Amino acid sequence: GKKESTGGGDVQESVKIGVLASLTGALESYGDQTKKGFELGMEYATDGTMEVAGKKLEVFFEDTETDPKVARQKALSLLEDKKVDFLVGSSSSGDTLAVTPLAEEYERIMVVEPAVADSITGSEYNDYIFRTGRNSSQDAVAGAAAIAKPGVKIATLAPDYSFGREGIAAFKKAAEELGAEIVHEEYADQTATDFTANIQKVIDKKPDYLYVVWAGANTPWNQINDMKVQEKGIKISTGVADIATLPTMIPLVGMEGFTVYYHTLPDNGVNDWLVDKHKEKFDGAVPDLFTPGGMSAAIAIVEALKLTEGDAHAEKLIEVMEGMSFETPKGTMTFRPDDHQALQTLYAVTLEESDDHDYPVPKLVRELSPDETAPPIMNK
Amino acid sequence: MKLSNVERSTWLYVAISLALFMVPLFVTGRSMQFLIIQIFIFAIFAMSYDLLLGFTGIISFGHVMFFGIGAYSTAIMLSRFETGLGALFMAIIIAIALSAFVSLIVGILTLRLRSHFYAMLTLALAGLFLVAAEKWTSLTGGNDGFTFRIPEILRDSQILYFVSLTLFILLFFGLRRLTKSPFGRVVMAIRENEERVQSLGLHVVHYKVIVSIVSGVVASFSGVLYMLSIRFVDTSVFATEFTIDVLLMTIIGGVGTLIGPIIGAGLVEFAHHWLSGLSDVHWLFERWIILYGTVYILVVIFFPKGIVGTIQSKLINRKQRAHLPRVNKSGRQGKKSA
């Protein structure tokens, strides 16, 4: 059976959305955030009606288990069995890349959130992909904007695989444009537990800053502290991730870095709504790193449908979504027409002790505007 | 060979194979077909593993490297060159050559030593392949991986189904014959008592190396098919988890039975799919992995030789009890006069 089911929308009563996320396994807390954010986003954007332009919105969540094979199978099931009009997801770049070609094949819009790999909107780009999540390069540009100034000497530490290498490459470019000098690049085994040799090398180079890109639970923070890096006059800078990781960053109090989101940082109505609603619904818990992302994805979809008046045909949607701006908990986002990457605000922060928590929290230094953090266009 | 000489089980398998060709008539959904294709793929992978573990008694902890070799050869050839059948054909040739070469080397290095050396060396090599895939980003796309297109004709889900099924059936009958050939008998004897095979005048290492090559090549086919089905590659195709999965499939079904790993593959894929789908039903099932792990434990307790292995030995016991007096006297006579 081919062809019969292409194009949705016209006679259908409802618009269906399939959300792929890691709901179990190592990334399950990310998936959980996306899921909660998306649900709240639907509620916010439709004023609780779950309808847009007279059409019901139906949402299906599927667990990718952080396995590209499962992701693809679930996506197929969403596309074929549930006949969804949109795909959203997912928590890992691998899962996402296994699905994006299906978006093209079935001519359905896929809103990527929160997978970060540049290639999703870069070398692997197709017209059906829009990303509300920020990408690695945006992180890097933000990281550079937070600390790079003429004359500043920076060393870097990152895990030794594409995520780390590309992140540093993008950072280096951005930082050098801002006049800083990269004096040393250090890469460590991504599963390493002993970072002393790497840190030692950084210390030897006597930089002003040590910029760290890290993902994974085996963090180098304790050892950076134990080796008295900060006492030696080297300031640490890194991206602040979700709340669960904040306690591990106790040794880094005082560091200057950036973050994608922390619930106290944005100053806008959407975020206020999100924080309140989230606390109300989830036992007083505040939204976390990827909750606003999930919400943004939902808002983007609803806004686009408003513009097409409920028409879920991909061609129509692409037309209105390219260049579309929409309000999110992180301020105004805009899908850049060239590569469909949402330009968005990121936040320069310092990590400070807090009276309310037994872990440090990020304090806003300044908002990094969407233009300031715009990554290079990489799909050409 | 006369038809009357064909074992009864062969007819059964032929019938099942034919039935499998009918499946797309009933299961038209592409996602279900995708799931079944995955079963064929992992059944092939698991059969290749059974040849090593079940028939020859060689444990490998890095069998995934052959899967990965098949996968990357396909992905790279199809993305670098025109996405025609020619490129696919080249990819298969490369996969075969590379996996044969690797298993030859590993075999020669370790198969004359005690059995766990093969396990450990393959584990190490699979690890090195993983590192290589991660580091050689210009070729492999590193950890992020890349997507690619496959030959037009294979994009149709039905056709891919038939292609996978055909390959799977061919390999099944091929491997079955191999295990029932004189060669296969020797291989099973090696599992039992290597030293004694040696003193029967047979070169154990030759047999083991050949098995290791056949198994590696067959495994690489599953990697090729896997790529055709998901059209995306990243370094996870070298992940130890795959080896563990295939190990479990083989054991659950029953080692040394060939049909067991196939059932194991089906069971693992379905149990996985079904249990993870249950999370909508009740919040308890969000922790479906607990149930999944429990399935393994229960299988060991209730099917200690694997599902097929346990059933087989029950059947054999019953048969023996029924025929015990006869086998010795008249049973043998019949054979000799034939």
Next chain:
Amino acid sequence: MNSLLKLENVESFIQQYHILHDITFDVPKGEVTVLLGRNGAGKTTTLRTIMGLNPLSKGSIKFNHEEVGNLRPYVIANKGIGYVPEDQGIFGDLTVGENMRVAIKKEDEETQKRLNWILDLFPDLKKFWNKLGGTLSGGQKQMLAIARAYVNENELLLIDEPSKGLAPIIVEKVMESIQQMKETTTIVLVEQNFLMASGIGDHFYIIDDGRTIHHGDMEELKSDKALMQKYLGIA
């Protein structure tokens, strides 16, 4: 007669195979009882059943008038029964000394005395004290298996074909040692070497197809050619 071990209508299955059908015998204290019978008759299975290594399906096994059938092997062993298995049961990756250490229950002077006596009996064991059990010669393994059973003070010893693989001169020593031990220890012996069996046996039982089919005094058997021909196939 003071009976130490008494088997009555013992039946035993291994998996689904009915191996012992009806074993009945009586082992008088302080004497050597020999079990005879052709290959596969069930002699080894009988000893293993006494030791608790095979399930007892029916019948009773009494040791010192106490039922021991189906107790765990270590419980039976600790009641004072030693066992020399047919296949020697040497721990191949342990040295001779370690093999002995595993067996020794208490390290006292008495044991030391026994050990010295054993090492005089089998000087090879002394010589190869630090050698891995697995590298011993067939006969040396047999000696070690016997030594392990001798080293503890046991009331009853079950010995399965001790002479197998031993040089004639050693067989003789083993016979002597059994004679010496008779004072304190009762012995059940399975033995194919008729020279040995008849040399030290006091009674014999003949087992065939899992049944005890005949018994009597050893002296009787030695002189009764017809009996020997009938049950043992020797003229």
Next chain:
Amino acid sequence: MDLIISLAINGLATGMLIFLLAAGLTLIFGLMNVLNFAHGGLFIWGAFSGVWVYHASNSFILAILASIGTGLLLGLFTEKLIIRPVYGNLIQQILITLGFMLVLQELIKVVFGPNQKAVAAPKVLEGSFVIGDIVLIKYRLFIIILGLLVFFAFSYILKNTRIGLIVRAGVMDREMVEALGINIKVVFMLVFMVGAAIAALSGILHAPYSGVIYAEMGLEFAILAFIVVVIGGMGSFKGSLLAAILVGLTQAFMAYYVPALSLATNMLLMVAVLIFKPQGLFTVKG
């Protein structure tokens, strides 16, 4: 020179930690011939239960005791229900212990929540000594001492008691050991419990070292421990210690001098050992 000493000490500490992790495995794998994939599960349960007590009581000593207790208890349970039916059958061991590993790992999330947990070293062990340019991290010195303690304690026990012999004999021929009057079931159970307790201990010790614990670390570290056991020669306590130290040192020095290959360190080490000295690098009897 200072640098080399720094690297060496840190490598040594990593090695010691790996040794503690491998020690339980060596004991169980080496003596009992059980390939216990659930080892990683025991490790994370030790870590999580210990950290829970640590955070509740603020006492690291209590935490250590708690995790040892957890280890013993889990060991008892695991041996009775999971391992006992599969002694001597490698294949069943793989399946059942992997299944149990999944259960243990997922249960962690049910009991302690799915998020990673941050753990700081106790105050006395925080920070480092600085002697000239040499930085000695206190917690690592602590681990080195504790690791040596465990090593010597166990070497002594294995050498001077019959336990080691009985277990090894029991693996070769259970029946015969029973026939010699030894209750092998109980012996196996005790040994397994002790092995599980060391695994749990290494879990709690690992927590402040890496600063964070998470459910998935079990399998990751179990594989590392397994590699060390093989490099050291199966079942040799001394071998495992030396191999673990070798791995720790190699990692430390490779990361500094040949960073390009540091990803592949363990694998290369294993390949080298297998090709040049397949019996294991430090096969020592006993």
Next chain:
Amino acid sequence: MPAILETKDLSIAFGGHRAVNRVSVQIQEKKFTSIIGPNGAGKTTFFNLISGQLTPTNGSIYLKGADIKKFSTADRTRLGIGRSFQITNVFPNLTVLENVRLAVQAQSKVRYQMFLHYLYYRKFEEKAYELLKKVFLEDKADSKTVNLAHGEKRKLEIAMLLALETEVLLLDEPTAGMSLEEVPGIIDVIRQIKEEENRTIVLIEHKMDMIMDLSDEVFVLFHGKLLATGTPKEIVANETVQSAYLGGMYNEQLT
């Protein structure tokens, strides 16, 4: 008559212990040679050296004049040296028939045949069955080998050796643990092979009556060294042999 098998200064040491020490012997073609000696004298080790299970530290082995020291166990079997084992060493989970069938197949040309069904080679099975009959084991043909009684395993060991059809047969205590009743039958089988098939047989045994009965020539090993050679009568009369090996009981028997 030429020597089919010859050793020159054959030695092996384990650690410091010389288990076989400069043994030079000639084994005559188509003769029956026996090796006796106390436990641990090095008899089995001597077999292991000849059949290739062990590599000598010193000395050489010639088969029909050719040095075979470099050959593997498998090669030596193919060249014509077959052996049985003192400790039964077969395929425990295969049936008895299957065990022998494998030995028959090993001898054939289809060792690497992967494409035809094994039952296609029916003559292997028939031959295997014949051999089982020869050693009186045919009624156990379908039993799993682990389930055999000790004596039955010894018979299987012999059947498998016969299946190899090698020119030289090395028998390591073939009748150890076999019942009184069955030993004569097995001795007959061995004698029959010697007489009808004209093969070279080397036997290790501790049963002196058997040695006396069958042997053309006897070697005595003692502490790894060749102590004496001669006809059975000469050997039994040798006083050193008597005191070192036979002991008093045997002498009583003789007189």
